[in-house]
Amino acid sequence: MSLIKDVKAKAVDGLLAAGKKAIASAPDAWMPGAHPDPLAEHRNGLVGAAISRVDGPEKVQGLARFAAEIPLEGMLYAAVLFSTIPRGRIAALDTSAARSSPGVVFVMTHENAPRLKTLPPFTKNLHSAAADDVPVMQDDRIRWNGQPVAVVLAETQEQADHALSLLHPAYEPEPASTSFADARARGVEVGNFMGLLKDEVGDAEAALSAAAVHVDAVYSTPRQNHNALELHAVTVAWDGDELLVHDATQKLAHTAWSLAHAFDVKREQVRVLSPYVGGGFGGKSLWQHQILAAAASRAVGRPVRLVLSREGVYRVVGGRTLTEQRVAIGAASDGRFEALIHTGVAAMGQHNNMPEPFINPARSMYAAGAFHLEVDTVRLDMVANTFMRGPGEAMGTFALESAIDELAVKLKIDPIELRLRNEPEREPISGLPFSTRQVKRVFKDGAERFGWQHRHPTPGQRREGEWLIGMGVAAGSYPYTRMPGGAARITLRNDGHARVEIGGQEMGMGTATVHAQVVAARLGLPMSQVVVHYGDSSLPGTVMAVGSQQTAAFGAAIASAHSALVQKLLKLVKADSPLHGLGVGEVEGLDEGLVAIGDRSRRETYRSILTQSERSEVTVEAAAPLPLEFLHWAMHSHAALFCEVKVSAVTGETRVTRFLGSFDCGRILNAKTAASQLRGGIIMGLGLALMEETQFDERTGRIVNASLSEYHVPVHLDVPPIDVIWTDIADPHAPMGAHGIGELGITGTTAAVANAIYNATGRRCRSLPMTLDKVLDKVPGGL
């Protein structure tokens, strides 16, 4: 409990500091909820436009240099050796052969690594980017199978890799906890992630027993690993006590803070650059490799490049943990929920705290007479599990939305109708009103467009040759989030060009593009005259790109900075200016200048304002206002996912033939990047539904399919035509009226596939991934 209080106290401190700064810097700034952001309501052609990514051309031309491609003078290449036992100690590690191997400059082990301060995990210190508090190469302890035990530095990568093969550590193994069932038998603890993962309203078990109809089933989801196209990589150089880090990260500022803490230097002495990231998904965080590279570099006094191999990513970078979830729903004969129970167990590592919060969807999606929601945890000797593509929601919606489909079958009610009968008036657990909620609309629009009326309600009715064909539907949900710490700097030049600087991260989702659009729209400039600088920890703002919240977090900061800029410009206007005497709320940006909203004939260009006041440019910096919107409203995005599958009656193989996502996620800022985000989310969901699974050998705690040849993700042939539609209804309480959408498309997708498989075959798959063996096994003798 003290941890929660601690985290909450720190969060509130952070909020207050950010809020004070915001109010001081821009008293007229847009405040969430006070009135809608003007950009949410009237559009000038830029907001919402399908504009191609501004970072696209340099990437496709190969001009963009990623972290593993930065050449530095005198740079050494690193190779990392991973432990092969889950728990124990290193008894002996003879490095002599490796050290005398050609090109080798240094072999680092726990015996000669620089002394480092242990990092607090981010759950204990909000500045930190670390998932766990494991000391990095500071002692002889082995804490998971795959932990780094040695780093070789050599003049070439091949020399480093070869020398690594000459290292043969001897271990003293100790009994390890690597079996989920054994750990459960020893007892579970209620998960705690910024609050206890447990909600009880009424007596859910009693309501379940008393209900006219009920379903009660267990759903299991496996471990899954991060497989961003770009391998985790870092290129580092020390200059005295100053550390320059070329990283691939979604946590710029937090990585800088963490490395400064570990090496006991000042935060300002560490600069992290990460302009290009080849996919993040929750995995591009601070892991041991950045610390090891910086430690080795410091020890030898030369720059170091460390690129994890694909196997290395599985060993060092945590992914999603496994879960076992019970969903029980008791309903009246008209379908109204009288009890909603969603409980279960997730595993965590011994040194981290990420209890996969799979109950999140059930906290907001449906009304019910009574609730029992609870995530219990057990601890295993394994790499720290972490955020991964819709943590909580992706796996929670699999269980919840499958169970609702099962209940619809029992009740003989259309599954869309059943969901709509349980639409909540207010958010059930918190009691807060929804800021916006267009669930009926997304189902209606989606059903029409997908042709839901053609679905046969009885399973197994459509067959073409060996293929059984079916349709399924599920709801998706992801929270609107806006973390504190957003800040932005805008510089406007008198030639009508603007530069926006944010400590933001672009992992390919369109951050740079969307903020350029938004700034151009606010200022009334063409896109070509706005440039967004990001990917540098020395820029304003300490916002990590997680939880699909970067657009809102920096969007709010940019709104504040824009207000401050307008205020400054209005102070500069001369007494004879048509804008003289107007306040911030009375003007807007148009045609490279400001115009009075009430009288469009009153206008002056930026060039004129700045030239007349003899300035070549003005610069303002502002912090985002406090995310107070959460105190007043339940803020979520919603989705209706429609899936058509064909399942082979011979092999049990499922092929998704059509998919449609219908979304309610506020104002869409860029139709092209939004469609890509949502479609990408759906593709990830299809992978989770049908193929992704980390094979963790419970005897040894070893991941045995640590490669893309044995860990399957969707490739082009696995991906059907995916149709994406949205309401484009602004959330009046969010900056720009927009919600982050990175993770929304993943949620509900797995259940839509499961429900389609049921409709095609009559087989209910309650275990991910729904591989052909599971589909065939449901009834002996095949389909």
Ligand code: MOS
């Ligand atoms: Mo997302 S899994 O919070 O990067």
